[in-house]
């Protein structure tokens with residue numbers, strides 16, 4: 556039986572998008588493809604408020620997390636560890652032979668501009684990597700403020716952002732906030748199937764990449780740019796998902812960008828108040844995510860069992876990530892889920908648990 560996904564990726568995909576995936580195939584060197592690619596990039600530039608480069612990477616987001624490091628860092632980069640995904644990015648940097656320094660914060664806490672300032676002031680960094688929305692803890696880190704700090708005090712340092720579970724669910728003003736690379740996969744708040752990653756690259760980051768060694772081929776900005784000017788990609792792209800993204804951008808504008816972001820906040824507030832009433836919020840109240848809530852399992856319910864019961868009713872949520880398994884569970888409220896969906900879900904949980 557199909558289960559409606561309240562997990563933080565992949566998220567629920569509406570029928571109109573599934574239909575946009577099942578159209579006849581076109582050649583990726585055909586003008587039809589270039590037209591499609593050009594339309595998508597134009598819409599994304601407007602949506603993300605950037606005049607920089609935009610590349611469409613046929614990979615999951617992790618591919619471009621690696622790409623961002625390989626393009627932008629020769630030697631040393633400042634990484635964070637505020638949960639599983641920021642930790643993964645730090646590991647990627649290390650495995651690519653980069654020297655890192657690590658801002659480690661307690662799970663459920665945010666990475667602040669003050670912390671970034673303290674570390675960057677030590678000197679020697681080429682870039683700082685920030686996870687916008689730490690999906691494992693339900694914390695949204697203040698990238699606007701971090702971007703402003705770096706722009707003012709460390710103008711040579713690039714700001715690289717993993718916006719995988721926030722982009723399309725909350726506003727990101729790429730240029731105004733001084734963000735050099737911002738990446739996100741399509742299976743989270745864009746509410747498309749997995750397989751494609753969108754990345755913005757500032758001219759500064761692009762120029763920097765040209766002086767970095769061993770960038771490889773697949774995620775190399777220079778290779779991507781050579782084809783992007785022709786509205787193409789170096790290798791065969793996930794054409795079906797790009798077509799779905801084109802349709803989804805129109806749906807986003809039809810709903811209204813502000814309305815979409817407000818819908819995410821409304822869903823988040825509903826889940827947060829339900830959580831406060833019945834459990835507890837795991838994360839710092841000042842940095843709660845608009846797209847995913849990490850519920851502290853204070854009643855010590857059996858999360859696996861809860862999900863098994865929900866499955867019978869056609870829904871699925873997520874267990875706590877990594878060390879938080881069993882101690883927390885996560886409810887995603889992103890993409891094309893509606894406020895009525897989260898009401899329905901919390902009603903089902905109340906019924907199952909007798910709350």
Ligand SMILES: *Cc1c(COP(=O)(O)O)cnc(C)c1O
Nearest residue numbers: 615616617640688690719720740
């Ligand atoms: C899901 C997620 C990732 C990993 O994305 P993949 O598409 O599975 O590679 C990275 N960072 C964050 C914040 C995520 O939520």
